[in-house]
Amino acid sequence: MKTFVQTRATFLATLLQLRQLEGRGKVTQAFRTVKERETGKLCYQAEEDHSSSEVSLLQDMLEIQKSKWEIYKYECCESLRSLLKRNVEGV
Numbered sequence: 001m002k003t004f005v006q007t008r009a010t011f012l013a014t015l016l017q018l019r020q021l022e023g024r025g026k027v028t029q030a031f032r033t034v035k036e037r038e039t040g041k042l043c044y045q046a047e048e049d050h051s052s053s054e055v056s057l058l059q060d061m062l063e064i065q066k067s068k069w070e071i072y073k074y075e076c077c078e079s080l081r082s083l084l085k086r087n088v089e090g091v
Helices: 004-020 026-049 052-062 066-090
Strands: none
Touching: 004 026, 004 052, 026 052, 026 066
16 A cells, blocks of 8 residues: 555656657557556556545646546556456457
């Protein structure tokens, strides 16, 4: 379990990396997708480790709207679903 300060620091680093991955190149877009999925995982971890008021504070501090937060979580779930589907079909 991370402290609030650790969670905030991790998010700041990840969001900075996301901002640096602007561009239209296929490689850049692939890296951006991976980083967005990682951000979704961080959202889930933050919700698990912290109270709803702390999560709300974190969203405000990071200037992440609730809808964007949910999009990050959705991307994380979708990547896991597709990975599981590929693994099940490959068996």
